[in-house]
Amino acid sequence: MFSIFKRSKEQTxxxxxxxxxxxxxxxxxxxxxxxxxxxxxLQAMTLKFKERLDAGExxxxxxxxxxxxxxxxxxxxxxMRHFDVQLIGGLVLTEGNIAEMPTGEGKxxxxxxxxxxxALEGKGVHVITVNDYLAKRDFxxxxxxxxxxxxxxxxxxxxxxxxxxxxxxxxxxxxxxxTEFGFDYLRDNMAHSxxxxxxxxxxxxxxxxxxxxxIDEAKTPLIIAGKMSANEELHRIAAMLATRFKVxxxxxxxxxxxxxxxxxxxxxKVEAAFGVDNLYDLEHQTLYHYVIQAVRAHVMFxxxxxxxxxxxxxxxxxxxxGRILEGRSLSDGLHQAIEAKEGVTITEENKAQAQVxxxxxxxxYPTLSGMTGTAKTQEKEIMEVYAMSVIQIxxxxxxxxxxxxxxxxxxxxxxxxxxxxxALRRHETGQPVLIGTTSILQSEKVASYLKKYGLKFQxxxxxxxxxxxxxISEAGQKNRITxxxxxxxxxxxxVLGEGVEALGGLYVIGTEKHESxxxxxxxxxxxxxxxxxxxxxxxxxxxxxxxxxxxxxxVEKFNKKMVRNEIGRIENKEVNELIERTQxxxxxxxxxxxxxxxxxxxVINDQRRVVYALRDSVLRxxxxxxxxxxxxxxxxxxxxxxxAPEELDRIEWDYDKMERTVNSLFLTDVIVDRxxxxxxxxxxxxxxxxxALKATIDTFQENEQVMAIIPQVMLGFIDRMWVKHLxxxxxxxxxxxxxxxxxxxxxxxxxxxxxxxFGKNYQELRRSIVEELITFMKTISTNQEEI
Ligand code: ADP
Numbered sequence: 001m002f003s004i005f006k007r008s009k010e011q012t013x014x015x016x017x018x019x020x021x022x023x024x025x026x027x028x029x030x031x032x033x034x035x036x037x038x039x040x041x042l043q044a045m046t047l048k049f050k051e052r053l054d055a056g057e058x059x060x061x062x063x064x065x066x067x068x069x070x071x072x073x074x075x076x077x078x079x080m081r082h083f084d085v086q087l088i089g090g091l092v093l094t095e096g097n098i099a100e101m102p103t104g105e106g107k108x109x110x111x112x113x114x115x116x117x118x119a120l121e122g123k124g125v126h127v128i129t130v131n132d133y134l135a136k137r138d139f140x141x142x143x144x145x146x147x148x149x150x151x152x153x154x155x156x157x158x159x160x161x162x163x164x165x166x167x168x169x170x171x172x173x174x175x176x177x178x179t180e181f182g183f184d185y186l187r188d189n190m191a192h193s194x195x196x197x198x199x200x201x202x203x204x205x206x207x208x209x210x211x212x213x214x215i216d217e218a219k220t221p222l223i224i225a226g227k228m229s230a231n232e233e234l235h236r237i238a239a240m241l242a243t244r245f246k247v248x249x250x251x252x253x254x255x256x257x258x259x260x261x262x263x264x265x266x267x268x269k270v271e272a273a274f275g276v277d278n279l280y281d282l283e284h285q286t287l288y289h290y291v292i293q294a295v296r297a298h299v300m301f302x303x304x305x306x307x308x309x310x311x312x313x314x315x316x317x318x319x320x321x322g323r324i325l326e327g328r329s330l331s332d333g334l335h336q337a338i339e340a341k342e343g344v345t346i347t348e349e350n351k352a353q354a355q356v357x358x359x360x361x362x363x364x365y366p367t368l369s370g371m372t373g374t375a376k377t378q379e380k381e382i383m384e385v386y387a388m389s390v391i392q393i394x395x396x397x398x399x400x401x402x403x404x405x406x407x408x409x410x411x412x413x414x415x416x417x418x419x420x421x422x423a424l425r426r427h428e429t430g431q432p433v434l435i436g437t438t439s440i441l442q443s444e445k446v447a448s449y450l451k452k453y454g455l456k457f458q459x460x461x462x463x464x465x466x467x468x469x470x471x472i473s474e475a476g477q478k479n480r481i482t483x484x485x486x487x488x489x490x491x492x493x494x495v496l497g498e499g500v501e502a503l504g505g506l507y508v509i510g511t512e513k514h515e516s517x518x519x520x521x522x523x524x525x526x527x528x529x530x531x532x533x534x535x536x537x538x539x540x541x542x543x544x545x546x547x548x549x550x551x552x553x554x555v556e557k558f559n560k561k562m563v564r565n566e567i568g569r570i571e572n573k574e575v576n577e578l579i580e581r582t583q584x585x586x587x588x589x590x591x592x593x594x595x596x597x598x599x600x601x602x603v604i605n606d607q608r609r610v611v612y613a614l615r616d617s618v619l620r621x622x623x624x625x626x627x628x629x630x631x632x633x634x635x636x637x638x639x640x641x642x643x644a645p646e647e648l649d650r651i652e653w654d655y656d657k658m659e660r661t662v663n664s665l666f667l668t669d670v671i672v673d674r675x676x677x678x679x680x681x682x683x684x685x686x687x688x689x690x691x692a693l694k695a696t697i698d699t700f701q702e703n704e705q706v707m708a709i710i711p712q713v714m715l716g717f718i719d720r721m722w723v724k725h726l727x728x729x730x731x732x733x734x735x736x737x738x739x740x741x742x743x744x745x746x747x748x749x750x751x752x753x754x755x756x757x758f759g760k761n762y763q764e765l766r767r768s769i770v771e772e773l774i775t776f777m778k779t780i781s782t783n784q785e786e787i
Pocket of ligand 1: 081082083103104105
């Protein structure tokens with residue numbers, strides 16, 4: 001009992017697990033009910049469960065029976081009976097949490113349980129895997145259980161025809177990688193008719209290797225880009241300015257981060273060149289961007305080194321091989337900035353037409369769940385962002401793997417020597433050795449040392465996913481030495497070869513600490529699966545990148561009292577604390593970074609929801625006429641208030657501008673009373689004309705052709721506005737980081753100005769639609785007059 005008091009915060013308590021064991025007990029008892037059933041009787045249960053749900057019963061109420069049925073089906077179809085702990089994993093997933101289960105515990109089979117139960121609701125379950133290979137494997141293997149029980153199963157992979165995707169999404173359970181689901185979401189929101197959409201509303205998702213998907217891969221957003229013409233004039237002026245600029249006087253440039261910013265002097269020069277009075281104004285964001293890119297083109301790219309000019313084109317050069325990178329171009333206007341610098345023709349830019357982060361995509365699911373071997377260290381973040389708890393599931397058989405304390409060397413040379421010697425020592429007994437690295441470059445380094453000792457090994461660099469999976473799965477064979485990055489062949493089971501158990505199982509060597517303990521645990525988890533023996537050992541050096549970058553001062557202090565043995569190993573106990581502390585600092589820094597980015601993305605996310613909802617309603621032709629009429633109202637209202645701001649004295653009001661704007665929107669002109677000081681009364685005076693217009697809009701409903709054109713026109717405007725808005729938001733984000741001297745929190749600036757920008761663009765969108773509509777109405781009425 002004492003151990004419970006001592007357990008670290010990062011462990012799930014026995015008390016928490018108790019409620020699951022109770023349900024497992026029930027499921028075990030139900031085996032007596034279902035195992036005597038014929039296949040047909042068992043299959044008929046699916047319909048019965050659906051009826052119970054339809055009658056108002058909860059998922060919770062049917063879980064014990066449903067799990068018992070899936071287990072029985074699995075016994076018959078795959079000859080595998082879910083272990084009790086796998087049932088617990090299934091329960092955790094069903095309620096929308098994360099089941100932490102070490103490698104080899106059979107997560108694939110675990111997913112068969114919640115996917116079945118939640119699919120009974122008929123709204124589709126998405127099972128997310130880390131690659132297409134695993135999606136296909138699970139679809140085929142686990143899919144057999146579900147098909148046996150009368151559910152449909154779909155596979156969603158890239159490059160599929162929309163019609164096939166639709167079939168996949170309409171299945172009860174759909175397998176695929178997360179990014180493809182995200183891209184489908186974006187493409188659906190660029191569709192020109194409802195029929196082109198492939199996804200249904202989201203219901204429930206199970207994410208395998210959930211930490212990789214939501215944490216590691218969440219750094220880069222999913223972007224769909226399209227070609228857009230660039231503003232040639234702006235590029236040319238910006239390029240001219242950049243050639244005259246001097247570093248430190250006009251701009252600052254950080255060699256390491258490539259961060260570029262203008263100084264006050266630089267800003268003044270830009271303002272003079274473009275004739276604007278405040279470059280920080282929202283409407284000048286784009287200008288700022290052009291100048292920054294021009295400066296970058298100037299300082300970061302050298303002709304005949306980074307690129308060449310050939311046939312009026314900029315061609316990029318690969319700095320490792322010196323070869324031309326055919327057809328490649330830089331994004332975000334940088335390529336065009338170089339073109340302007342060299343005075344060649346300016347090409348079209350690649351612009352984001354839609355984008356979403358993986359985090360914000362998955363946050364749209366009403367219930368989300370996940371599985372992984374390693375998430376507990378990140379529970380706080382997962383809880384904050386996704387409201388999921390991480391429950392550690394006990395292993396089916398006790399874990400007997402030995403995790404050794406880290407060995408730390410003074411130099412990197414001594415470290416690699418020791419890695420090779422250690423591999424040799426183990427290899428002499430026949431014990432398989434897996435050496436994990438943090439990069440391909442490091443893998444090659446390890447390989448060179450192994451060669452020195454005459455060792456034969458498998459190097460997993462530049463292999464296809466299939467080859468990786470194959471080589472990793474063989475890493476437990478006698479006499480094998482495998483070198484791989486921590487990421488290679490993730491999720492692959494390493495089965496021990498014959499006689500390897502007696503040799504101590506798989507010996508894993510980690511050669512560098514990752515910036516997250518979670519990834520180190522993934523590496524350790526490759527050994528000691530399903531109660532196998534195994535051993536893990538990290539062999540590090542104080543010269544490793546992480547310490548150099550994040551603990552420079554600490555290391556310097558430490559070096560003074562460092563005691564080393566004859567082979568260079570550091571003997572001071574504090575070195576292990578230093579490692580642990582550094583890793584925690586780095587983890588914390590990464591977390592803050594992700595949190596910050598997510599907050600930034602939240603701003604666009606809210607706006608995306610508004611625009612996509614509008615887009616959807618247009619696609620569905622929902623209240624199209626009512627929408628147009630209210631857009632019309634808002635536009636007139638805005639035009640009047642814009643020219644007559646309440647906070648200004650009416651002497652300052654611009655009656656002429658007001659009249660011009662509203663008359664561009666009315667069928668017949670109105671005259672605004674110059675003496676009128678009340679906005680409400682000005683609007684009231686326009687009421688008859690507004691009513692007449694609305695009456696005309698009402699008549700559209702009778703004309704099928706018109707009703708078909710209007711949504712297309714609206715979609716065109718909405719999509720163009722969104723692309724433009726995304727670009728402006730990107731420029732805004734680029735600008736805020738550089739404004740610290742304005743003594744305001746950059747996040748606050750971004751939120752405020754982002755909202756302002758959206759308001760402005762949304763208003764403009766409404767006006768463009770209404771204007772287009774009026775032009776259209778005028779042509780109709782002249783046509784009719786002619787008839
Ligand atoms: P994980 O993804 O958790 O690492 P896998 O899903 O790859 O584990 O499963 C590991 C191995 O265990 C697979 O070969 C699988 O077929 C097997 N396995 C899983 N569950 C069971 C079970 N209940 N009975 C028998 N074998 C199982």
